[in-house]
Amino acid sequence: MLKRWHSKRMAGLHELPTLEQVLRRQSRPPVCLYNYYIVLRDRLELETLLDFWLDVQQARVLHRRYLKQQQQQLQSKKSFITLSPTPSNLSHEQQLTHSLLLASSAPSVVTETHMAQVVERIYLRYIVPSAEKELFHLPLSMRDAITEKGLADDPVVYNQAQKYVYQLLQATWPQFLQYKVFMNLTLHQQLGRVAVGLASLLIGFSIEFSLIFLNFQPWHYRLSGIVPILFGVYCLISGLTGVDPIWVLAFNVSETTTFHFNRIQQPKVREILVARSVIVLSICLLITIILLVLFCAVPGKRL
The missing domain is CATH 1.10.167.10 (Regulator of G-protein Signalling 4, domain 2)
Known part of the structure; x- marks a missing residue:
């Protein structure tokens, strides 16, 4: 099954522009000469x-x-x-x-x-x-x-x-395709999101543990930590995968340099990024739900 998935993924890459086309400026963002130069320079x-x-x-x-x-x-x-x-x-x-x-x-x-x-x-x-x-x-x-x-x-x-x-x-070339076809974030954006995600999770966990050890009742008070936990999970997962689902699904953009964007004009690239965005978004929601269920299920105990 893994071999079939890998062969299907490689077959899809054949529909993308080649290095020769990019060098001759015959391709469209994000697989273009400008983005190729940015990846060579920054990564x-x-x-x-x-x-x-x-x-x-x-x-x-x-x-x-x-x-x-x-x-x-x-x-x-x-x-x-x-x-x-x-x-x-x-x-x-x-x-x-x-x-x-x-x-x-x-x-x-x-x-x-x-x-x-x-x-x-x-x-x-x-x-x-x-x-x-x-x-x-x-x-x-x-x-x-x-x-x-x-x-x-x-x-x-x-x-x-x-x-x-x-x-x-x-x-x-394969590394460039990895960064611009399967990701839409720059390296600095990824590192920043990992740091922000960890900080936000720390805040969310602190809120949840405080509510547990102060034995706040009823239990739905523990949903107060949903915002920092969801935000932290989203930043952490998007930083690790290099994909921001909202930027892809809502705005159809790929980051060139930090907070500067190109519209995703290559149809195959958009298809790949949309599929990966749905997966990333699903993982974020699943992890958030699991964490909240655990925090809500733990009985309170006032210290």
Whole structure:
């Protein structure tokens, strides 16, 4: 039965977005790039891996744009020389238009110097010793290979490192799904709830034991502790499981950072969280009822 439940759970996960889709911003909260970064930063302390991968990917996109512009400029020069008169033979209005077109296109052009600066910035930020976000996870041989190749205007020098970092990100993916698909609370929220829950239970138990040892009659006076006990059980169970049933069932939200929320837009994630919320809520009510029955059933004895 456990194997069947586990296989069913894993089958459901196949309907969720993949790491590739999240990295390409093709998914919706809470399984999205923003939440992935938050989990890597706050729970796993591996956000540098994602920063590096995104920076290299952006450099690759910029380099493709640079190559495309080089080709376009070459083709335009050839066509201009062969088919168009020289600027000196143009009329005053045509020369002015030609100058304005060149000036308007200049700011959007990616130059070789710009590309070299982008590649160097990645090197200085992640690869050199004591860098701002030094990639300690990269093997030393891989970092040395990047240094030995030398930097140019092409981010291809980081290809091997980017693939290696992608494998490390894949290793973190199951943990991310655990935190954002099966939970809707942050780590700080969980810890805070456990502490508040224990404190509230202490208050509730103190009230109940006081009523028992003072032998208050009739017995229904002992229901006075129901509020702190229910609140304490709710905080404690939600903190331990990472699921707040009210936030899911009533507001359809998942916490990103403490008391900041995303709406749950992935249908499969909502389905899973709703099921877990019903279970958590049922457990909270059951534990509260059992505790109150025990406290009400114990005969009073004035000390």
